Amino acid sequence: MAKSKFLNSTDAVNAIINEAIPLFAKAGFTGVSMRDIAQAVGISTASLYHHFPDKQTLYLRSIAQAFADKAQGISTVLAKKGTPEQRLTKFIARFTKLMSQDSHFRMLFQRELLDGDETRLRLLAEQVFQPQFVNVAKLAKELIPNGDAHLMVISISGLVLFHLETTPLRQFLQGGRAEHNDPDVIARHVTTLLLKGIKGCG
Amino acid sequence: MAKSKFLNSTDAVNAIINEAIPLFAKAGFTGVSMRDIAQAVGISTASLYHHFPDKQTLYLRSIAQAFADKAQGISTVLAKKGTPEQRLTKFIARFTKLMSQDSHFRMLFQRELLDGDETRLRLLAEQVFQPQFVNVAKLAKELIPNGDAHLMVISISGLVLFHLETTPLRQFLQGGRAEHNDPDVIARHVTTLLLKGIKGCG
DNA sequence: ATCTACCTATCAAACGTTAAATAGACAAAA
DNA sequence: TTTTGTCTATTTAACGTTTGATAGGTAGAT
Numbered sequence: 001m002a003k004s005k006f007l008n009s010t011d012a013v014n015a016i017i018n019e020a021i022p023l024f025a026k027a028g029f030t031g032v033s034m035r036d037i038a039q040a041v042g043i044s045t046a047s048l049y050h051h052f053p054d055k056q057t058l059y060l061r062s063i064a065q066a067f068a069d070k071a072q073g074i075s076t077v078l079a080k081k082g083t084p085e086q087r088l089t090k091f092i093a094r095f096t097k098l099m100s101q102d103s104h105f106r107m108l109f110q111r112e113l114l115d116g117d118e119t120r121l122r123l124l125a126e127q128v129f130q131p132q133f134v135n136v137a138k139l140a141k142e143l144i145p146n147g148d149a150h151l152m153v154i155s156i157s158g159l160v161l162f163h164l165e166t167t168p169l170r171q172f173l174q175g176g177r178a179e180h181n182d183p184d185v186i187a188r189h190v191t192t193l194l195l196k197g198i199k200g201c202g
Numbered sequence: 203m204a205k206s207k208f209l210n211s212t213d214a215v216n217a218i219i220n221e222a223i224p225l226f227a228k229a230g231f232t233g234v235s236m237r238d239i240a241q242a243v244g245i246s247t248a249s250l251y252h253h254f255p256d257k258q259t260l261y262l263r264s265i266a267q268a269f270a271d272k273a274q275g276i277s278t279v280l281a282k283k284g285t286p287e288q289r290l291t292k293f294i295a296r297f298t299k300l301m302s303q304d305s306h307f308r309m310l311f312q313r314e315l316l317d318g319d320e321t322r323l324r325l326l327a328e329q330v331f332q333p334q335f336v337n338v339a340k341l342a343k344e345l346i347p348n349g350d351a352h353l354m355v356i357s358i359s360g361l362v363l364f365h366l367e368t369t370p371l372r373q374f375l376q377g378g379r380a381e382h383n384d385p386d387v388i389a390r391h392v393t394t395l396l397l398k399g400i401k402g403c404g
Numbered sequence: 405a406t407c408t409a410c411c412t413a414t415c416a417a418a419c420g421t422t423a424a425a426t427a428g429a430c431a432a433a434a
Numbered sequence: 435t436t437t438t439g440t441c442t443a444t445t446t447a448a449c450g451t452t453t454g455a456t457a458g459g460t461a462g463a464t
Contacts, residue, residue: 165360206443
């Protein structure tokens, strides 16, 4: 019988984190026990403590990994050529697709907005969002030179993310249809709204 | 010495729920123990079980109360006179103020988006949001007759709520300033963005 | 022979929940 | 008026379970 389930510690750590991320995303820090994680990985609870000193560290490593994965993805989202309007359109399409692809990052992000302390939120801001935030802010300045770029980037992100956040709720609200969960539909709606506004004069 | 802390059961139930709401908002269902709630109210843990059969029921009654309080507030948010643009402006201003006034409703709402089952989300949609959702959807139809009113109402709500949701994070992102947390500043930004769009042709 | 990854077994604390008892309120019976 | 009995809000104490965490041992690789 095989004694070691993984060839080396790194593989075990990665396997644990990969199992922990969806669990923490779905139930939150207090909603997941070390036994839940151990069972998902297929090892004993005590083994977890061979690789991580405590639950908090395992959680922090898990969100750091989930955020690092996404930070890499976000860095390729902003197009470099075309008019500002074209680049905004492309950004929204890619950002919407990226965020809807796996819900775990988005749920962990939402949970951190609720539960994260200053240290964790600072990490999230600086390590994950900052690089592209700056680029999108520049794009916003091109589009509205006199506007507040910070507010603008938050609004653009919020438009996309709120549609995704409310997916489980919207089916119970008037006019909710399955196609509203399609990233392309969301991206097109958001882009049109931003570019033309309500007046539709664009 | 007084035996009963409250004159009657109704007072006790209300006191318990009023203490439970902020606790659940801040830490979530699994993050709050019955002992935490009992201590906040100033009674014993066993007393909680005299008024509620179990923790789940106490939680459900708490969010139902928080949502009922807010549903009443929301029903007075939509103005009845003026041009569609004026009514939209007024709605955003009132909605932003209402949502920023106490964060507990907003946090419970966010948590339900993450953790709520079908039953709870249906309750939230039908009992809290539906009435005004319909009215704002009508307003959206007046503003954009050919647009998708459902998508539009979600976008308007999302623009406001995402600014509030990200309050603890935005201070770490480029250009974040304290005034961005002012409901009036948020409402003005959102209104301008919606009415004029990025092109600013309004 | 040592080291590494894992196990079983266990700990103390915290958890949701319950049982049994008590002290006051209030109304009927004396 | 006093006594009695019932009801309600509350208590202390404890139940069994689950939790995060640890101790000590074992099998296989180097």
